[in-house]
Amino acid sequence: MDKLLSITEVAEEFGVTARTIRFYESKGLISPQRVGSTRAYSYKDRGRLKLIFRAKRLGFSLTDINEYLELYIVDQTQKEQVHLLLDKVNGRISELEQQQEDLIDTLEELREIQKQCSESIDTA
Structure with a gap:
């Protein structure tokens, strides 16, 4: 070890x-x-x-990581560290959920364009 x-x-x-x-x-x-x-x-x-x-x-981010790692040194009970981690995790989940929604919307829009293009080719 x-x-x-x-x-x-x-x-x-x-x-x-x-x-x-x-x-x-x-x-x-x-x-x-x-x-x-x-x-x-x-x-x-x-x-x-x-x-x-x-x-x-x-x-x-590296800033988030550094802040989290620094709490190992400062907070022997790790309470602050756990609270910080929970806040960061909740924030990251929110970001990813928003990205997921944006991706779903983008995919729907692209599929609609794809459909319109295919229909245009079929009728030409």
Whole structure:
């Protein structure tokens, strides 16, 4: 569990490039230890990366992710963190539901255009 991994090993573990991991480090989301000039990623760093990748996949911004991760340090009870997460999740659900409605409307409109085009071709 305390084993330190290199950036290459961590990149392989998560199926990303080392550049991706360095990007998250440059944004202050992770801070690996240094062994000389080599980055050394702990179990905790990899846990943070797992949370980052999950949050990105779910559509959260880097600002949202950073705010959430910072609460790990500040709030030992994790109450604030859970409340923040709930607010962010509720907001993301609302955004996705609106996008879903917009997509349904767009698809209906495109199908109507498709139908009109097909009918126009059939009558020509």
